[in-house]
Amino acid sequence: MGFEIATSLTDVTVARRGSSSWFLEVTGKPGHSAGIFREASGSGAIFEVARILNSFHEKLRGEEFLTFNPGTILGGTDVEYDPAQNKGAVFGKTNVIAQKVVVHGGLRTISPEQESHARMKMRALAENNHHNQTSAKITFIDGYPSMPMTEGNLAIMGHLNDVSVDLGYGEIHPYDPGKRGAADVSFIAAYVDVIDGIGAEGMGAHTPDESIDLSTLPLLIQRAAILIHRLSQVDKI
Numbered sequence: 063m064g065f066e067i068a069t070s071l072t073d074v075t076v077a078r079r080g081s082s083s084w085f086l087e088v089t090g091k092p093g094h095s096a097g098i099f100r101e102a103s104g105s106g107a108i109f110e111v112a113r114i115l116n117s118f119h120e121k122l123r124g125e126e127f128l129t130f131n132p133g134t135i136l137g138g139t140d141v142e143y144d145p146a147q148n149k150g151a152v153f154g155k156t157n158v159i160a161q162k163v164v165v166h167g168g169l170r171t172i173s174p175e176q177e178s179h180a181r182m183k184m185r186a187l188a189e190n191n192h193h194n195q196t197s198a199k200i201t202f203i204d205g206y207p208s209m210p211m212t213e214g215n216l217a218i219m220g221h222l223n224d225v226s227v228d229l230g231y232g233e234i235h236p237y238d239p240g241k242r243g244a245a246d247v248s249f250i251a252a253y254v255d256v257i258d259g260i261g262a263e264g265m266g267a268h269t270p271d272e273s274i275d276l277s278t279l280p281l282l283i284q285r286a287a288i289l290i291h292r293l294s295q296v297d298k299i
Contacts, residue, residue, distance in 0.1 A: 082168070085166055090108075091106075121187060
């Protein structure tokens with residue numbers, strides 16, 4: 063049971079997407095911009111990274127639960143980027159063909175299979191069919207695993223629904239996994255049945271104005287306590 067902040071008092075998280083990251087490095091041949099697009103000079107790293115990112119947008123966008131976001135991009139003649147700090151520095155000139163671009167992005171998927179398939183397609187789009195005199199490499203970094211919906215998760219939700227109805231608080235519904243971020247509970251979701259999002263209700267998540275509605279705590283505590291008691295009485299869900 064994960065006590066992440068609740069989206070509402072009538073929703074529960076029974077599935078959520080995993081979150082990983084990707085790092086795209088693109089190189090071009092530096093030179094005077096008067097020669098850009100010529101065979102010997104090529105198109106430069108910035109035009110090449112634009113091609114790659116646009117191909118991601120056109121070829122991968124639209125699959126249910128799959129999202130990919132290039133959060134940071136730096137390009138020019140010299141690029142320094144610290145992925146741990148999510149910041150860097152760049153030098154370049156308008157009359158010099160860009161030599162290097164780095165892109166740091168995020169990837170969200172609903173299952174290990176979707177993650178593997180998305181990574182395979184992104185690598186193929188990034189590392190093939192380059193513009194002249196350019197090259198690219200994409201690296202993926204594991205993060206939070208996904209939490210696919212399972213019959214066991216739904217069964218726990220069913221017990222919580224019964225508790226909520228018995229207390230007069232109304233029915234519980236599964237929350238759209240595409241609207242939730244990653245969470246620690248996903249690390250055990252492959253081994254046990256789980257639910258999440260049954261913690262305090264509030265507003266302004268991940269902002270300086272984040273708050274908790276203290277008036278909801280009695281409801282949440284009652285539901286959780288009775289659910290734990292009832293689950294302890296059954297041999298198998």
